[in-house]
Amino acid sequence: MIEIERKFLVKGTGYRQEASSRIRILQGFFCTDPDRTIRVRCIGNHGFLTIKGKTFDQGTSRPEWEYEIPLVEAEELLALCIPDPVEKVRYQVLCGEHTFEVDEFSGANQGLILAEVELQDKEEDFPRPSWLGREVTGDPRYYNSQLSQNPYSTWKD
Numbered sequence: 001m002i003e004i005e006r007k008f009l010v011k012g013t014g015y016r017q018e019a020s021s022r023i024r025i026l027q028g029f030f031c032t033d034p035d036r037t038i039r040v041r042c043i044g045n046h047g048f049l050t051i052k053g054k055t056f057d058q059g060t061s062r063p064e065w066e067y068e069i070p071l072v073e074a075e076e077l078l079a080l081c082i083p084d085p086v087e088k089v090r091y092q093v094l095c096g097e098h099t100f101e102v103d104e105f106s107g108a109n110q111g112l113i114l115a116e117v118e119l120q121d122k123e124e125d126f127p128r129p130s131w132l133g134r135e136v137t138g139d140p141r142y143y144n145s146q147l148s149q150n151p152y153s154t155w156k157d
Contacts, residue, residue, distance in 0.1 A: 007142060021091070025087070042075060059139070
């Protein structure tokens with residue numbers, strides 16, 4: 001399966017009032033190689049194992065496979081991951097026919113807020129809410145796998 005998404009920085013907190021849901025996510029990585037990423041996630045009462053391939057189309061697309069696993073197994077697998085896990089709260093914000101996932105990071109990535117929108121086609125048009133900031137699609141610093149190794153709090157710029 002190919003995932004097509006665009007990623008943006010977020011300005012302000014206006015998305016919170018528009019959000020239809022809010023959930024805590026904890027994720028760890030077994031492999032953070034840019035050509036292949038393997039992660040485990042705990043989302044609420046659910047666990048997931050995800051494998052992603054190398055990005056293409058200027059960072060908008062990549063192959064992805066995701067499997068639900070028992071939460072207890074996901075929690076056990078987190079202990080085997082490369083330190084440190086990525087912690088965030090995800091808000092789902094419906095904008096027209098698209099849903100933005102807005103992630104407020106905590107821990108070592110405190111202060112970073114990113115929005116992602118999944119698309120059917122890389123050229124697809126979508127609404128741009130007022131809180132949507134600069135696009136960072138394709139910038140590897142903003143990949144969760146890289147944030148686990150080089151947290152936002154350590155950035156110099």
